[in-house]
Amino acid sequence: MASGVKPRVKAPKKASAGESVVIKTLISHKMESGQRKDSDGNVIPRSIINRFTCDYNGQNIIDVALAPAISTNPYFEFEATIPEAGEMKFTWYDDDGSVYETAKTVEIG
Amino acid sequence: TLMLPVRGAMAAADDMIAEFTGGASVGDSGITLTTPEIAENGNTVPIEVDAPGAVSILVLASGNPTPDVATFNFGPLAGAQRASTRIRLAGTQDVVAVAKMADGSFVQARNTVKVTIGGCGG
Numbered sequence: 385m386a387s388g389v390k391p392r393v394k395a396p397k398k399a400s401a402g403e404s405v406v407i408k409t410l411i412s413h414k415m416e417s418g419q420r421k422d423s424d425g426n427v428i429p430r431s432i433i434n435r436f437t438c439d440y441n442g443q444n445i446i447d448v449a450l451a452p453a454i455s456t457n458p459y460f461e462f463e464a465t466i467p468e469a470g471e472m473k474f475t476w477y478d479d480d481g482s483v484y485e486t487a488k489t490v491e492i493g
Numbered sequence: 494t495l496m497l498p499v500r501g502a503m504a505a506a507d508d509m510i511a512e513f514t515g516g517a518s519v520g521d522s523g524i525t526l527t528t529p530e531i532a533e534n535g536n537t538v539p540i541e542v543d544a545p546g547a548v549s550i551l552v553l554a555s556g557n558p559t560p561d562v563a564t565f566n567f568g569p570l571a572g573a574q575r576a577s578t579r580i581r582l583a584g585t586q587d588v589v590a591v592a593k594m595a596d597g598s599f600v601q602a603r604n605t606v607k608v609t610i611g612g613c614g615g
Contacts, residue, residue: 404572417581419558444568446576451561453554455537455579455612462565463572 389413393474395488399466407438407445408461411476411484417452433458433484435477440490441470466490503587506555510591510601513551519591519599524550526590526602535582535612544592544600547574551593556586581612 394408411433418430432452438445445464464472469492476484510519524544532538542550542565552562565576574592582588585608591601 406572439568440570443570444566445570445572446568447566448576449564449566451559451563453557453559453562453581455581459577459579461541461577463575465570465572467570 389476389478389482389484391474391476391484391486393472393486393488395464395472396490397488398491398493401468401492402465404463404465405490406461407464407472408459409436409438409474410457410459412457413476413478415452415454415456415458419452431479433476433478436460437475438462438464439473439475440464440466441468445472466492468492502557502560503555506553506560506589509551509553509560510589513591513593514599517597517599519601521600521602523594524590524592524600524602526588526604528588528604528606531607531609532582533609535584535608535610537579537612538582538606538608539577539579540588541575541577542590542592542602543573543575544590544594545574546595547592548595549593550574550576551591552580553589553591554580554582554586555589557581557583562588582606582608583611584608 391411416431420428436448472488527541549566553560589603
């Protein structure tokens with residue numbers, strides 16, 4: 385299900401060098417659990433985002449393995465250390481092989 | 494649709510904890526698991542894990558059809574070993590968080606969440 389998937393990220397545009405900042409991410413995705421049945425009683429196949437990563441200038445901040453128990457439109461809030469100006473890269477991996485990416489630049493100030 | 498608590502799910506969760514810890518003993522201090530006491534909607538239950546100094550944190554829902562929820566692995570630029578998300582709970586049950594610390598030791602926290610409407614059926 386690669387349609388209608390939209391990542392959203394809230395990250396500060398500026399930070400002090402070495403500061404820890406709060407990052408919030410949300411991606412629109414139905415996260416079909418593989419537990420539900422359709423009206424004919426057939427199990428609806430699992431289709432979820434199974435991994436989320438956030439890196440800054442090539443160094444990892446957080447790497448999350450997701451199971452079907454993560455809610456629709458997976459949301460994560462976490463903290464990142466900003467050592468210098470650069471780019472924060474966000475990546476979501478779908479069961480269907482799709483990869484969704486977005487990035488935010490952070491300045492030091 | 495009927496969504497009964499799965500018998501043996503707690504055992505499945507215990508198996509996953511044993512796999513994560515390699516059977517090591519698990520302490521109970523140094524990790525905070527924040528969950529609501531009552532969740533009216535099991536489809537989206539906010540949780541937060543916080544274990545300063547952790548390398549990774551495994552989160553399990555012991556009463557779900559499959560207990561696995563998420564594993565948070567913290568990299569060198571993690572500002573804290575803390576994360577929040579929203580999870581599905583099939584019914585009233587214990588949510589468990591187990592942290593692997595940098596020194597290789599393990600700690601866990603366990604909270605009961607009362608669920609009014611389960612979040613796994615359909």
